[in-house]
Amino acid sequence: MTEPRSWRLPLIYLAIVAAALLYIAVQANQRPIAYNNITQLLPEYHRSPAMAQMIAMSADRFEQELLFLVGGDTLDQANERYMMLQAALSANGQVRLQDSGDLTAAAIAAYKPYINQLLRQETLAQLQSRTPAQLSDAAMAELFSLGSAIRPYAFSDDPFGLGSSWLQGLAKGMQGGVQESVQLDTYQGIPYMLEGDKAWMLASARLAGEPFNLATQALVSGLLTELQLLVGQENLLYSGIVFHAAAGADLARKEISTVGLASLLSVIALALVVFRSARPLALLLATLTCGVILALAACVLLFGRVHLVTLAFGATLLGVAIDYGFHFAVKARRIGSSHQAGRVLRAPLALALASSVCAYSFQLLAPFPGLQQMAVFSAVGLIGAWAAVLCLGGVFRPEQIKSQLRGAALFHRFFFPAYRRLAIGGQAPKLICVLLVAATALVIALLPVDDDVKNLNTSGRELLSMEERITQLMSRPSIGRFVVLQADSLEQLLLSSEAVVTRLERQGMTDVQFDAISSWLPSKASQERNYELVQQKLFSAGTAIDQLCAQLKTQCEPLRSQANRPYSYMSLDKLLAQQGLALALALPVTKNIDSRWYSAVTINGQVDAEIIKQELATIPSAVYIDREAEISAILHHYRKAIGLWSVLAFSVVFLALLALFRANAIPVAAPVLLSLLLALACASWLQGLTLFHVFALLLVFGICLDAGIFYNSQGLQEDTWLAVTLSNLTSMLVFAFLCFSQVPVLQQFGLVVLIGVGCSWLVTPLFFAERSKSA
Amino acid sequence: MKAGWLLAFCWLSLPAQADLLSEVAGQIQRTEYLSGQFQQEKHIQVLPLPLVSTGVFQYQRGEGVVWELQTPTRQTLTIDAGRGGGRAAVKGKPRDSMTGLVERLLFSVFSGDLAALQGYFSVAAKGQTSDWELQLTPLGQTVSQFIGDVRIYGGRHLSKVTIMEANGDSTVIDMSIAKASVSND
Numbered sequence: 001m002t003e004p005r006s007w008r009l010p011l012i013y014l015a016i017v018a019a020a021l022l023y024i025a026v027q028a029n030q031r032p033i034a035y036n037n038i039t040q041l042l043p044e045y046h047r048s049p050a051m052a053q054m055i056a057m058s059a060d061r062f063e064q065e066l067l068f069l070v071g072g073d074t075l076d077q078a079n080e081r082y083m084m085l086q087a088a089l090s091a092n093g094q095v096r097l098q099d100s101g102d103l104t105a106a107a108i109a110a111y112k113p114y115i116n117q118l119l120r121q122e123t124l125a126q127l128q129s130r131t132p133a134q135l136s137d138a139a140m141a142e143l144f145s146l147g148s149a150i151r152p153y154a155f156s157d158d159p160f161g162l163g164s165s166w167l168q169g170l171a172k173g174m175q176g177g178v179q180e181s182v183q184l185d186t187y188q189g190i191p192y193m194l195e196g197d198k199a200w201m202l203a204s205a206r207l208a209g210e211p212f213n214l215a216t217q218a219l220v221s222g223l224l225t226e227l228q229l230l231v232g233q234e235n236l237l238y239s240g241i242v243f244h245a246a247a248g249a250d251l252a253r254k255e256i257s258t259v260g261l262a263s264l265l266s267v268i269a270l271a272l273v274v275f276r277s278a279r280p281l282a283l284l285l286a287t288l289t290c291g292v293i294l295a296l297a298a299c300v301l302l303f304g305r306v307h308l309v310t311l312a313f314g315a316t317l318l319g320v321a322i323d324y325g326f327h328f329a330v331k332a333r334r335i336g337s338s339h340q341a342g343r344v345l346r347a348p349l350a351l352a353l354a355s356s357v358c359a360y361s362f363q364l365l366a367p368f369p370g371l372q373q374m375a376v377f378s379a380v381g382l383i384g385a386w387a388a389v390l391c392l393g394g395v396f397r398p399e400q401i402k403s404q405l406r407g408a409a410l411f412h413r414f415f416f417p418a419y420r421r422l423a424i425g426g427q428a429p430k431l432i433c434v435l436l437v438a439a440t441a442l443v444i445a446l447l448p449v450d451d452d453v454k455n456l457n458t459s460g461r462e463l464l465s466m467e468e469r470i471t472q473l474m475s476r477p478s479i480g481r482f483v484v485l486q487a488d489s490l491e492q493l494l495l496s497s498e499a500v501v502t503r504l505e506r507q508g509m510t511d512v513q514f515d516a517i518s519s520w521l522p523s524k525a526s527q528e529r530n531y532e533l534v535q536q537k538l539f540s541a542g543t544a545i546d547q548l549c550a551q552l553k554t555q556c557e558p559l560r561s562q563a564n565r566p567y568s569y570m571s572l573d574k575l576l577a578q579q580g581l582a583l584a585l586a587l588p589v590t591k592n593i594d595s596r597w598y599s600a601v602t603i604n605g606q607v608d609a610e611i612i613k614q615e616l617a618t619i620p621s622a623v624y625i626d627r628e629a630e631i632s633a634i635l636h637h638y639r640k641a642i643g644l645w646s647v648l649a650f651s652v653v654f655l656a657l658l659a660l661f662r663a664n665a666i667p668v669a670a671p672v673l674l675s676l677l678l679a680l681a682c683a684s685w686l687q688g689l690t691l692f693h694v695f696a697l698l699l700v701f702g703i704c705l706d707a708g709i710f711y712n713s714q715g716l717q718e719d720t721w722l723a724v725t726l727s728n729l730t731s732m733l734v735f736a737f738l739c740f741s742q743v744p745v746l747q748q749f750g751l752v753v754l755i756g757v758g759c760s761w762l763v764t765p766l767f768f769a770e771r772s773k774s775a
Numbered sequence: 776m777k778a779g780w781l782l783a784f785c786w787l788s789l790p791a792q793a794d795l796l797s798e799v800a801g802q803i804q805r806t807e808y809l810s811g812q813f814q815q816e817k818h819i820q821v822l823p824l825p826l827v828s829t830g831v832f833q834y835q836r837g838e839g840v841v842w843e844l845q846t847p848t849r850q851t852l853t854i855d856a857g858r859g860g861g862r863a864a865v866k867g868k869p870r871d872s873m874t875g876l877v878e879r880l881l882f883s884v885f886s887g888d889l890a891a892l893q894g895y896f897s898v899a900a901k902g903q904t905s906d907w908e909l910q911l912t913p914l915g916q917t918v919s920q921f922i923g924d925v926r927i928y929g930g931r932h933l934s935k936v937t938i939m940e941a942n943g944d945s946t947v948i949d950m951s952i953a954k955a956s957v958s959n960d
Contacts, residue, residue, distance in 0.1 A: 143826055155819045155822075155944065554824075
């Protein structure tokens, strides 16, 4: 007898889904709702807001910088390709080529009024140790040397070459971050370097937009494709945060498409093969679609936007949410009534949902923005899928399929007899206990861990190896390691900067350069001291200037009056006043935040962090920042914390199961525990245990517990086994794809879930075989 | 009409210029050894008289240049020919500093390394192989901030270099060749 359809509930449900879809569309129209800066998924290292802002600003400075290397077998060939790159960048608008000449000109002009008070350590030492006669002789000799043909300041402005020496010291800061020891020549005015027989021309550029903005990434990706076509992929190297972010976004999109498509195809294939009808398939697809829409809407509502890794992870949700659809379709087909199937499955479906949502909800308590996002996405997605099954199941009427369910024969012929054989005589429980103990021992004994920040890489191997090649060719400042100075006043900051640089440079680390604010702007105390010394040794009556003029047989007063400028304190504002942008971008990040001054000292070259920390130990105003180490520490800390959270979550759920099922809770929980331990042991052994393996255990828990709950309520029967097999198979297929992902995070998820779900599918029926009657 | 003739003249003279340039470069490159005296006059705007210095120089193909200032002060500058194509290294100074640029230019002039010169300047040739002039105009702001113009004169061998600085000062180097040997290839 055909049951009357009730449309009210399905319509209400569909209206809610439609509203969610509309909300997403409106939000997406107003602003980008997806982003891919993976470090924003992690909790911040504990530090003051001002320090966090300072570090963010330092990171922002480097995030805008780009480097291109265009290669050729000859300089002419490289130059020709450079011209193509230059033309393409001019047309692009997002990326602007930088000319170091702008900065040189800006520096020459900005420092001119103050050259008599700016002294490098070497110049200071010479002035202190030499007599006026010796200083005059040195200036004279310099005048006759061939090199004196090129001076930034005319002789009349700078007879003793003080300005030249000062600017020389800035050269390292003006090479676009390229180390002084890197051999750079120019060809046709463009810097180049040789790598074996290949010449590489360098182009420094600056990004106009934000590197983590997806629209900017899309434009830059397009530019890169164009450049690779123009000059040939093998002749172009590039470096910059935006390339990694774009590659990460690309990869995430591919993974989402791959996993999403794989999930979809596996669902379609299995549904058609097993049910041999489009109705159950339609129900399954509707379940998945509604679940994803509601999950996405919830994330956008709560967080404003969704990370691409969350979406990639969410694509795996499909493998979990499909459980409900499969169970419903199989049960309805068997009973012959959607309405009754809904009634029978209401409790186990609700319990399965509650256990999964409970497990995911624990993630909300962890201070991990990424984890919270994934938790919301997964929990809301599951609730949406569950509601879809109950609300829409009656519309699709899977019970009206007349054909035989495929797979049932397999259960009766092979699996059930095997399970019964193993279960009889209590062999299975003993076997399971042995496996449990062995798995636990394995986990404890073989627990190599991996908290390396490289696990967060989303940009793929190719880009990483290009980055390493560029780093080898030309050592660049480390954006992950630097020193932050802080002080109550700018003068104290500059004094601190001078002290830090002196202390660090006395270590004698070759091939390491430190660029600090005091290298560009000495403290007031230093400027005054320098000026006094210059007056004393160079410009006072009877000193070096008089002796130099005598040697040159010229009147001294005109030269003295032009070269000997009155003292005027060079402040930061004065330095940047006229030549603002060019110098501002070159200066180390220096900022007043909440009435306190902060500045970054960048480190160019490989350094021993312990030596740096040791030298800075007695300077409380200096803090050594190592972002990589901090992120690794965060991963380490939260791997343990999430592990404990997970144990707590599992324990709470287990206690709830005990309260509900009493002694029957053990066969429900035991296979789950075994699957989790085995997955953990394999992950640790194969990849080294990471935070993301621990995250994935929650997913395993959700999928595996569902199976136990359904077997417990329905028994080990053909339809329950078939539904569990279908849902487990789709999950395993999807996560098997993830195992081959280039994104370490997704790869780690894939491994744990594949092993965990596979183990659960095989082992869970064993715990219910003995008490189940033959189907 | 006049403009048309001028344009035609310029257009026609370009290939001739390029030929002269490569001939001059080839001529210089065939020099195996060169030694002689030099007189350097540095004209500094604020000084009434030029600064005059004298000395001797020696160039050996493949090895480098020794530039020895003898009066009024003694200084020796040794420019070694670098590996891989004659890039010059100046002892005691960073290679990529502006103060090393003139030394590298000098070596390029002695060795006829047109490519090295073209790394910093656009090079134009005038005259003929027995009496030529090269005009070097800086490329890029990095060099043009310091150097306005460089001219190199010569006949069978190098004879004079003038450097006009952007700040108005200038340097004139006159060379008289005492000994030279040229290869036939």
